[in-house]
Amino acid sequence: MPRVADGSIPGGPRHVALIMDGNGRWAQQRGLPRTMGHREGVRALKRTIQAAPDFGIECLTVFGFSTENWSRPAEEVSDLMGLVRTYVANDLKRLERAGVRLRVLGRRTGLPDDIAAIVERAEQTTAHNDRFLLQVAFNYGGRADIVDAARKHLDRVLAGETGEALTEDILGAGLSTVGAPPVDVIVRTSGEQRLSNFLLWEAAYAELIYQNVLWPDYGPEALADVVTQYRNRDRRFGGVESATARVVG
Template sequence: MSAASDPATPPEGPLHVAIIMDGNGRWAAARGLPRAVGHREGVQALKRTIEAAPKLGVGCLTVFGFSTENWSRSADEVSDLMGLVRSYVASDLKRLEKAGVRLRVLGRREGLPRDIAEIADRAETQTGHNSKFLLQVAFNYGGRADIVDAARAHVDAVLAGTATGPLDEATLGAGLATAGGPPVDMIVRTSGEQRLSNFLLWEAAYAELIYQDILWPDYGPEGLADAVAQFRDRDRRFGGRPAPALAAG
């Protein structure tokens, strides 16, 4: 595994920020509005955050759009979320491409409506040549499922004779949906909740965890700037110990 993808290697250059965009439903409920309105406002918060990210030293943004567990929500809410994907890509994909954003969709294509899977493929193909900024959207994604899928893929490759050797950390990491991207520097969760909710479980090993008491539809440049400032104040040791200070001569 190269240093660029090793989670125990201190980062150099732009940050990789991952966000659990939580609080859309509570934002809507507090205003007596349907949950769908909260999700729509959440899309606007995402747009603000993407625009602000490069100015704050962020080179990669990974957001949790739809988990493998979210299928248990009501059919109407799931339909609303799928509709937001369709409208967002229709309205913003060309703008993102022109701005130099590369879009990756992390998660299982199986189980998605056919047109949503096709939208994901088209977005990746259309922006694949860009390199100014990496936007990763975890959709139909679960951290446990991703690890299982990577392990199964290795076993299948061994049985097919296309891979040899044991399943080690480097091999498993190379099979994850995030493979090829930069290591995660920090995971932010909005709304005040303090858990990962099955998001980037492998990648979280050396990520800084930052919890912000703000509902996602209210998020934007100020919230992201605060998260980055908190990250900059952390003493990241990656399992080691700081070097002892030299005594004054």
């Protein structure tokens, strides 16, 4: 792919969000327990994080665990929590050295105490990094995030801190994604075509790409396909003039 002087890809996405779907089916196809699919999914995530900056991507947001996933079998939830513990223990120093800032989106209430502490430590350890932003949506739901943002404003009003009416800007400033670049593209793997309560507010003008690859098989080649598809989209944000033409042309 052609690049400009700063190494970025003209017209490429700055912020890619990923719904990492297909771990269970990947395992089922191989006669393996679902937990093995999740473990292979962690390896796919590592490959994708390492490859993303090479495509000019500045921010990657991944859907790790939703507010609805607590209803899964207890054994599977326990294994997913164990993967969080292992991933942070094994990769936090590497992420810090690579200039990656880690943010965890979602509600902290309801998390096991040690997981909440791991999340806090990971964010504090990488807070100074600015080369790449990795956001992990964990115990996250798009509807819940919007409700929480509205509650923050209501609490300020009730406390007498503000009398402003709720606006899009105010609500947006209360979301867990505040400060990140706008989401350019939301990708879902495994061929399923739905958002599943992921980044509902941020998805307003994001491009949607669905790929027929199970998440454990994901890597640089699939991510390159996302960048190519994105560059070929005609983005107008509700207007007439093509945003792609303004960026690339």
